[in-house]
Amino acid sequence: MRTIRTLCVCGLVCLALGAGAMSGCSVAPYLEGGDGVSHDQHVYVSTADQPKTVNLKDHRTDEVLWTVEVPVGQQLVVRFSNGYYADNPSFSDQMRWDLMPEGKAYGALNNEMAVPRSRTLDWSLRAPGEFPPENARKPVKQPDYVVKGD
16 A cells, blocks of 8 residues: 555656646756755846846856846746757856746746856846836826915
């Protein structure tokens, strides 16, 4: 009985993992700071107090290969796969990435590029005080009444 239960649990886990992979979603949720497991997945959330810019740097040449200014209210998700481009020894790894609303736990990473194995993913803060684009476009509502001074 214990063996059957174990096989059923293993089968459900494999089915769930397979469904996640087929849908283009990551098995690991997108959590800023990581999910506690080494998936080589990174999440950077930009807020009005901490707007972030993320750079990918090639260690061999010190060249910045890629930069994204993460919009306030959005998160950048980056995931690396080692040896994905085996026929390209200089840029053998794959980086998949996408911008999505802050707090989104799953979703497809629709952008990809070949990257070197010797790399650094850095982030920096821009000046605070930015607002999400949707808030910047909303007109300020005037009060229905006007207070007149003496």
